[in-house]
Amino acid sequence: MTRAPHWGDAYYGELYRDSVADLLTPRLTELEAAAIASLLPLGAGDAVLDLACGHGRHARLLARAGIRVTGLDRSGGYLRSAAAASPGAAGPGLVRGDVRALPFRAGAFDAVFSWYASLFMFDDATNEGCLAEAARVVRPGGRVLVHHANPLRLAREPRASARRTLRDGSVVEEESAFDAARGVDRCARRLVRPGGAALAGIAELRYYMPTEWGRLAERAGLRLVELTTTPDAGRSARREPGPEAPDLIALMEKPT
């Protein structure tokens, strides 16, 4: 299917890969993979889909734990990096595809997850369609987990700007503004190489409020089990995230 041009085409290439590499440390990825595994929960042999897996940082760790992971992403370059990082049968399966129309049969997975704002990159109707696709490919009784930034926190401080110098001397500049009425965070990012060459792109990500999640899940054919946050994921008593929480995780289940 031919798709209309989308901001992600320019954003999710070298620009995103090189500007976040220092932030996505192995330790952070380990903590996040542990949160995913404990919330879904996952066990050895489970068939799991990592939606928009990027360079496969979570898929790789989960596959090492004996989980049958398939990572899907639209970027051929990111999938090649994922394959190179875990060659052979022990790595995750990798599929090039689009979150808007998943190339899998209904009920193919025991669980589906999408981490780091990788599902809601479109208008609301399309975002709902993406969640419905996730719901379609999970089996009845299976769970779907979606992670993104905490819109309650962003609503308190809607504007942010940052400038970092990377190890190779490149400079990353970011300006972001959260529109609480639309639930959309617009982030303009620029990466300037030491030689002066520059890459630039704008991301527009939709972050759903805790009050929106019940209806969103229901419209996709899912039941909202809970809303939580990464630091709470391993705890038995978890609270719904307030404005202080660093992120938001929605855990849903497909009715049997």
Ligand SMILES: C[S@@+](CC[C@H](N)C(=O)[O-])C[C@H]1O[C@@H](n2cnc3c(N)ncnc32)[C@H](O)[C@@H]1O
């Ligand atoms: C913020 S990154 C997150 C990657 C990964 N989940 C992680 O936590 O490292 C978003 C990912 O979405 C992918 N992406 C963007 N549009 C997509 C689409 N329409 N279908 C599938 N993947 C897409 C990008 O290539 C990128 O890898």
